Amino acid sequence: MYDLHCHILYGVDDGADTVSEALEMAEIARDGGTKGIVVTPHSYATPTELNFWDADMKNRFLNLQKEVDERHLGIKLFPGQEIFGRGEFVEHLLSGELITINGSRYPLIEFPFTVRSKYVLEKMQQLIAEGFTPVIAHPERYTFVSESFDSLTELKKIGCLVQVNMGSFKGVFGHTAKIISEKILGMRMADVVASDAHSPFMRTPFLADAHEHISEKYSTDYAERLLSRNPKAIIQNKKI
Numbered sequence: 001m002y003d004l005h006c007h008i009l010y011g012v013d014d015g016a017d018t019v020s021e022a023l024e025m026a027e028i029a030r031d032g033g034t035k036g037i038v039v040t041p042h043s044y045a046t047p048t049e050l051n052f053w054d055a056d057m058k059n060r061f062l063n064l065q066k067e068v069d070e071r072h073l074g075i076k077l078f079p080g081q082e083i084f085g086r087g088e089f090v091e092h093l094l095s096g097e098l099i100t101i102n103g104s105r106y107p108l109i110e111f112p113f114t115v116r117s118k119y120v121l122e123k124m125q126q127l128i129a130e131g132f133t134p135v136i137a138h139p140e141r142y143t144f145v146s147e148s149f150d151s152l153t154e155l156k157k158i159g160c161l162v163q164v165n166m167g168s169f170k171g172v173f174g175h176t177a178k179i180i181s182e183k184i185l186g187m188r189m190a191d192v193v194a195s196d197a198h199s200p201f202m203r204t205p206f207l208a209d210a211h212e213h214i215s216e217k218y219s220t221d222y223a224e225r226l227l228s229r230n231p232k233a234i235i236q237n238k239k240i
């Protein structure tokens, strides 16, 4: 499996604090059957401070891969970011200060939970016009999606992809996110399921549970598509 959304890069956001915590997360991922992880630090380190993919970020990324390899965990890391959809994020993507998943056409974009659907649609159209294929992070957590599926349907129609959080259908983010995530899965509107893991303790990167849940409730083929085939294709910049 390939985890497309994981805060494993240490010391850059509210994910892993240290190398050893990041390595614990990598071990958990390995135990759950993950072969590849896209590191996705938040594009804001604080509410006002932007987290660009700079030399420090690259060094941490290379160092973490080295530490993972030294322990023979069999996990390949890929660069990426979870880009917060506000302010000048489109411009920062175009300038290369913020990056897509492994340099592909696919940026991972999250929004404030109470974002208006009109804003999301407008920005996604802008990104698509620039040649990107946006992957919308955890739409099940946004108010506009829980109120109506019309906008999500429209976003899919214009070419956006949908990434559901494993924690949502496990109930980590409350009742509404659980119901909505199952509805998205059930309507086959999901393209990817990822961990959005932040630590080795809570919200971990153990994807095996998600695979089991989707296999049992829907089908093994759907689980393979969401957790393996689609995320792999995105990492490789292939069409899905």
Ligand SMILES: [Fe+2]
Pocket: 005, 007, 082, 196
């Ligand atoms: Fe995240």
